[in-house]
Amino acid sequence: MQRSMAILGTRWKPVIIYTLRDRKARFGQLDALIENISRKVLTSSLKELEEDGVILREEYRELPPRVEYSLTEKGKALIPIMCQLAKWNEAYYQEPVSTELIA
Amino acid sequence: MQRSMAILGTRWKPVIIYTLRDRKARFGQLDALIENISRKVLTSSLKELEEDGVILREEYRELPPRVEYSLTEKGKALIPIMCQLAKWNEAYYQEPVSTELIA
DNA sequence: TAAACTAGTTACCTTTGCGTAACTATTTTG
DNA sequence: CAAAATAGTTACGCAAAGGTAACTAGTTTA
DSSP, rough: OOHHHHHOOSSSSHHHHHHHTTEEEEHHHHHHTTTTTTTTHHHHHHHHHHTSSSEEEEOOOOOOOOEEEEOOHHHHHHHHHHHHHHHHHHHHHOOOOOOOOOO | HHHHHHOOOSSSSSHHHHTTOOOOOHHHHHHHHHHOOOHHHHHHHHHHHHHTEEEEEEEOOOSSSSEEEEHOOOOOTHHHHHHHHHHHHHHHHHOSOOOOOOO
16 A cells, blocks of 8 residues: 555646546646646656556657657556545535635 | 545555554554554644544543544545555556665 | 747745654553 | 553654746747
8 A cells, every 4th residue: 555655645646647547648738637737746747657657658759749648557457446536525525624725 | 536635645644544444543553553654644644634524533531541543434435445546556566666665 | 030839847936744753641550 | 759551742854745937949830
């Protein structure tokens, strides 16, 4: 469990994986699809998830450049888990104790 | 998903929930069961998870004092998810890229 | 020639997460 | 009287996570 958390235990990485559950996506698409994430965190999270074998980065040497991100087999194995995590909140949602805004 | 991550998106909270999947536990037990966690992070994580309705804190006014932590219904709903997350690592384990030690 | 598009990078800063170690309060036990 | 046990708290500090804004490079389009 601790090793899983060493890979996934941040606010944004599970959101990125969840967003890639049913599509490949380009950098700019991820930036647009995921509300509130900054490009900087997106860049570094993608890089680390690639190093950890969860996502695949494919660079097409075209003009303008195109880079597509998708889940590896290891990453795809997380899809049902991420979906359950997303549903968990919907089922048990309560107003946050601290007034912390989340879009 | 972002709301789920606002509650769970840290390295230790999922580990705490996983540890409580099949038992109530006292503070000192959790401290002993979870390798490498510090008492300080344990304290603050337990407090926040209680505020978020995931765990229940029961204080028995005895001597010496006894406090038991367990999962609420909302927390119990996470048990299968946490178990799958733990298994995910075992199935897809590879040597970490960065030499980051995890017990 | 200037603007737009893509996929970032860079600099700078703030906040959160986490660690270590020492300390507290209360009562029982030796 | 001192030590042990329980459940923390407190002080201090470091590193990682995260945010904002400006900038880069190469090419296509107006």
